Each structure stands twice: as structure tokens, then as C-alpha cells.
Amino acid sequence: MDKNIKPDQKEIFRPDILAPAGSRASFMAALAAGADAIYCGLKRFSARMEAKNFPHSELASLTDLAHAQGTKVYIAFNTMLKPGDLERAGKSIAMLSHHIEPDAIIIQDLAMIDLARQAGFKGEIHLSTLSNVTFPAAMKLVKSSLGVDRVVIPRELNIDEMKEMAAACPPGLDLEAFIHGALCYGVSGRCYWSSFLGGRSGLRGRCVQPCRRHYDHEKNKNRYFSCQDLSMDVLAKVLRNVPQIKAWKIEGRKKGPHYVYYTVSAYRMMRDHGNDPAEKKNAIGLLERALGRPSTHYNFLPQRPQNPVRTDIQTGSGLLIGRVKGSAKQSFLVPREELLPGDVLRIGYEDDAFHTIVRINKSVPRKGNFHIKTGSKKGMGQGAPVFLTDRREKALADMIAGFEEKFVEKPEISEGSNVFKVRYPKKVKKKIKIDEVSVYRMLHKITGVKNRTIGCWLGGDTTKGITTRQIEKIWWWLPPVIWPENQDETIRQVEKTVKNGGRKFVLNAPWQTALFSKKESMEFWAGPFCNAANALMIDGLKKLGFSGAIVSTELGEDDYMKLPEHSSLPLGIVVYGNWPLCISRVLAENLKEGEPFTSPMGEQGWAKKYNHNYWVYPNWKVDIRKKQESLVRAGYRRFIHLFEPVPKTVTLKKRPGLWNWEHGLR
Numbered sequence: 001m002d003k004n005i006k007p008d009q010k011e012i013f014r015p016d017i018l019a020p021a022g023s024r025a026s027f028m029a030a031l032a033a034g035a036d037a038i039y040c041g042l043k044r045f046s047a048r049m050e051a052k053n054f055p056h057s058e059l060a061s062l063t064d065l066a067h068a069q070g071t072k073v074y075i076a077f078n079t080m081l082k083p084g085d086l087e088r089a090g091k092s093i094a095m096l097s098h099h100i101e102p103d104a105i106i107i108q109d110l111a112m113i114d115l116a117r118q119a120g121f122k123g124e125i126h127l128s129t130l131s132n133v134t135f136p137a138a139m140k141l142v143k144s145s146l147g148v149d150r151v152v153i154p155r156e157l158n159i160d161e162m163k164e165m166a167a168a169c170p171p172g173l174d175l176e177a178f179i180h181g182a183l184c185y186g187v188s189g190r191c192y193w194s195s196f197l198g199g200r201s202g203l204r205g206r207c208v209q210p211c212r213r214h215y216d217h218e219k220n221k222n223r224y225f226s227c228q229d230l231s232m233d234v235l236a237k238v239l240r241n242v243p244q245i246k247a248w249k250i251e252g253r254k255k256g257p258h259y260v261y262y263t264v265s266a267y268r269m270m271r272d273h274g275n276d277p278a279e280k281k282n283a284i285g286l287l288e289r290a291l292g293r294p295s296t297h298y299n300f301l302p303q304r305p306q307n308p309v310r311t312d313i314q315t316g317s318g319l320l321i322g323r324v325k326g327s328a329k330q331s332f333l334v335p336r337e338e339l340l341p342g343d344v345l346r347i348g349y350e351d352d353a354f355h356t357i358v359r360i361n362k363s364v365p366r367k368g369n370f371h372i373k374t375g376s377k378k379g380m381g382q383g384a385p386v387f388l389t390d391r392r393e394k395a396l397a398d399m400i401a402g403f404e405e406k407f408v409e410k411p412e413i414s415e416g417s418n419v420f421k422v423r424y425p426k427k428v429k430k431k432i433k434i435d436e437v438s439v440y441r442m443l444h445k446i447t448g449v450k451n452r453t454i455g456c457w458l459g460g461d462t463t464k465g466i467t468t469r470q471i472e473k474i475w476w477w478l479p480p481v482i483w484p485e486n487q488d489e490t491i492r493q494v495e496k497t498v499k500n501g502g503r504k505f506v507l508n509a510p511w512q513t514a515l516f517s518k519k520e521s522m523e524f525w526a527g528p529f530c531n532a533a534n535a536l537m538i539d540g541l542k543k544l545g546f547s548g549a550i551v552s553t554e555l556g557e558d559d560y561m562k563l564p565e566h567s568s569l570p571l572g573i574v575v576y577g578n579w580p581l582c583i584s585r586v587l588a589e590n591l592k593e594g595e596p597f598t599s600p601m602g603e604q605g606w607a608k609k610y611n612h613n614y615w616v617y618p619n620w621k622v623d624i625r626k627k628q629e630s631l632v633r634a635g636y637r638r639f640i641h642l643f644e645p646v647p648k649t650v651t652l653k654k655r656p657g658l659w660n661w662e663h664g665l666r
Helices: 024-033 056-068 083-100 111-118 138-146 159-167 193-198 233-241 257-272 277-288 394-406 468-473 484-499 510-515 535-543 557-566 625-634
Strands: 016-020 037-041 072-077 104-107 124-127 150-152 174-181 215-217 220-222 229-231 245-250 319-326 331-333 344-347 356-359 370-372 385-390 435-440 453-457 475-477 504-507 523-526 548-550 571-577 582-584 604-610 613-618 638-642
Touching (some): 016 024, 024 394, 037 056, 056 072, 056 083, 056 394, 083 535, 083 557, 124 138, 138 510, 159 484, 174 233, 245 257, 257 277, 435 475, 435 571, 484 510, 535 557, 557 571, 557 625, 571 625
Parallel strands (some): 016 037, 016 245, 037 072, 104 124, 150 174, 435 638, 453 475, 475 504, 504 523, 548 571, 571 638
Antiparallel strands (some): 319 331, 331 370, 344 385, 582 613, 604 613
């Protein structure tokens, strides 16, 4: 117990402050700030591949350094694995087990649980927010069936929903909640925007953040999907009364050591001295200087929710330090405060043609002139914002240097020195007939469908006016995201459908089997939003009671052809239809539902609310129907066609719709 904690705080549960580290300097800044735990990633298999991340040998040395300080280390393996990744991922976990011994691994893909056990990993297993565990009924299942130790809950939850999740935790399962850092517009694990537009998947840590761009809507150009940062700040003290939330997580593995040190220090103050007005004021001051975006409490207070998408403020990462002045060829900055040697400036947004990063070599006084050199023929955008994104004050640099002195470099750990061979499940022997399934929002709008199985999204009054015989034949699709506030409503819809004869369900999160009181007479297929992309993930679904799986929509030809080779379940695939760019819990106030918006590249889309979520669609369809013959030969048996009502104001564009088929998923 910290001796500085006041007597009235000793009875309150003391959660860990969990710090991000995407570089060695940031790791040491977290130690300097007194983080209780640090999460970081390897060079592969991390959901932040744009961070520098760590080779095994460096991570081994840093883990020893952290453990000597009493600080835990968690390794992020939170990426979706393709068929060819399993061997390398298993070897990597085996190397962690034998040479590094982190306290936990963070995963999104069920395959990682199997690989961890095959590799002999002894630490804890934490389910990433990308796993999309979003409703209380899932808690018992993830503990009893998967044996995980922690669930990282979504950023979108309010405090009442967090308490519901906590109350549902069985013994041995705890929670981790985000308290600070960047907010994604799309729900974690339910965003395909970057992959759809360029093959760089957010589920594999390669998101290029298309949500941060300008879009045109009703002749107005704005950043309609760019969120502010989350900051619980003084409200974080409320979480001290929820003992199942064992860790307060700070997002930011792409951030520098300044951000890490300031945010960790601030939340330690608010956790340990949250009732002291002076300490709270100091903590808020640190967060204001942490070089993040403008912040929001988002949904944390249900009585005062805040929309994180505001088009009336800038949402660039970093402290706004001024704007570009002068001519295109002779641009300069008049900083609002002193610039120090080593400061890093970002000029403009990443989608600006003149966007650039500048490092300060010598001090620039407040309101002095700093001349900006650019290699661009067009020069700088006059009036463009300039953000301070990283800073190395002498005091912080000295603290990092102190830890560098304690750092003992270990010899390189070679993957070749590690013996690991994946044990694949037995391939499914059961043969099912080839089936075409057309999936609709509302059954009364179906026309011209012959010789096809019908699917329908469950919700509202979709079963109204349908006979028992029809209900028995339909595949009922559950929504990809179910929040605590609509869990009971979904259970009632499920029970009503089952009572009326429904027996076939497509579930779009593995944990949705928990919504069924009787499973024996049901047939469950895993939907495409389960993001199944490898044989071990599919076998994990089988162990959860699924009889088939519709695979990830993101893969390329080679991966699709390899998947059936070791699959323990019959497989299906989406071959045609409207696939969402993402699913979100919010919509910008000045973006009209059902009205088109247009990207800088001329790509059009629209948003529509279904089942408490906004679905954002592009104006072209996925279409790999011409590949269906080869998919049948590979072993696929169920072919899915998704149909959405398209607003009259939106014109669908004719384009190939192959997604990542030809170039593969990165």
C-alpha cells in the first residue's frame, strides 16, 4: 500500500494503472511514472503494427527490468490470424514462454488460446476489446468455456453498463476498462473500413484511419467520423467502487514517452489522492499537457452522454501550438509557447498533401518565429494547424536515462532455436449440401427469390405475420454488437422466435450462444462478424457449440483456399451483397441518417441505424460470385448474399467488389 494514500482511501479497491508502450523510451517512461503494468507488442501479431514494437530479445530485457520494479508486463497478440500465421504465432508464444515470461497475453482470436496451451504458456490470457465481449451474459461463458482471466470491455460502455458487466463476472474473471486515449469511430472488432478501401485491416493492426479524413455531406466538407480522445479524468474515481475492474487502461502504443509519463502520473494521482482538490488540479494539468486530442467523457455518465464526434473542433492528435503563416515558399510558425530541443511537430492532418513531421533542433521562444522548411513544390497550407506531438523535457530524459543504466541487453533470441509444431484439429467429415442463403432486414420486402434459403436479421417485428412453418426454415441472424442495455430485449426476441419454431441461428459473436437457455435443439452457425480466418479459430467455435462457420469477409484468394484444409466445421462465405464499412454506437449530429457522404477519393456511403447501432455502408457491393466454382472445389458449402435497403438518395456504383481477393489481406 502506498504510504501517501490517506486513511479514508485505504478501504477503496486500488486498480492497476496499465500503461501503453510502443517503444523502448515509452516503456521506460511508464516505469518512471510508476505504472503497475505495461502492455506492448512484438514486431508481429499486434493490433498496433504502426508502433515501433519490440524484438524478442529487447522485450526480454525490458520485462526483467519491469519485474525488478514490481511492474507487470502484458504482451498484445490481439490480431486476427490467417491460415499461414499459425506456425509463426505459436513459435512466438513458445519463445515468450521460455525466454520472456510475461504476466499475460492479450488476444482477440480464439486460435491464440489453443496456441498458448500448445506452447506451454503459463501466464494469464486476456480477451482484447477487439473480441467484442459487449454484454453481461457472455461473462460466464468466456470463463467456463475458454478459461480466460480477464475481459477488456468496450470504450462505448457507460458506468451503469460497466457495473452490469462486473456483476456478471464469475469467480476468477476480472475486467479492464479504458480510461484515456484515442477513440475509434467503429466498435472494436467491427470496423472493416481500412480493409475495404485498401486491404490494410484494423483487425491486423494496420488501420490507415479512413475515419479521420474529410468527407462531403450536403455540400459541407467535414471530419464526420473523427472522434475526440476519451478522458475519464476526475470521473475515474467512480471506477474505484467497481472491484471487478482490476485495471485502468491508457490507450496509446503509438504515442511518445511524454504522453505515457504524463497520463500515467495523472491517473495515479487521481486514483491515490482523488479526494484532494490540489492533487486533482495537478492531475488535470498533466492531462492537458499530455499532447492528446481534445477529450470527451463519451458515454461514461448515462445521464450526460457526450457525442465524441464533433465537427466544430479540431481532432488532430497533439497540442495545437499554432498555425502556418507566411507565403507558400516562406512558411513560418509563431508558437503559442516555447518550443524545446527534441520537440516533435506535426503540420496539418495526415490526409493533407503538405502533411509533414518536423523535429525542433534548438529552442524557439513563445511568440518567436520558427521557419518551416518543406520539400513540397506547393509549399505549406497557409493557416494549417501545427500540433506538438512529443516532447523530451530534461527531467523525463534523465529518468529514462536512469532506467537505461539498469537495462541489461540480452543476446538475440532466434526463432530457429525454438521447436514448435501446430497441432491441427481433425478435418470435418460431415458433408452438407451446397446452399445459397439470401439475408434480408425485413421479410415482407422479399421478392423474386427462388430455390434459396432465406435468412433474416433478428430485431423489432421481423417475425410478425410469419407462419410457424416459415419460421422453422429461416436462418435468424443476430446483430454483430449487443450492448448491456439491449441484452434483455435480444433475449426476449430469441425466446419468442424459438417458441414460434425458430431453430436455426447465425450468431455474430462467439459468446452469443449465452443468450439461449436451451441449446440442444438449436443449430448455430458462426456469422461473418466472428472474423474466423484460421482452422484453430474455427475449432474454438466448434467447442462453443457451433455446427458451421461463415468465414471472415476480409481474406484473399490464397487464404480462402487454405482454410477448408484443416477446418473441423463446414464452411460458408459471403459472396455478394452490402457489407458495412463499420458499425458504430454514434453518429455525428450534422450527418443525416440515410443521406450520402463522399470521401476525397469519390467513394460514397451512408449510415443507417439498426438494433441500437449505426451501420455505415459504401455505395458498392462485395461480389465474388464468379469465384464460387473454385470455392466449391475448395470445400465451401454455404454461400451468403446480404441485401440491404438502399436509400433513394444513394446511387450504387458498379465496381468489381472483389475486396481483398486478388491482393490478399495485409
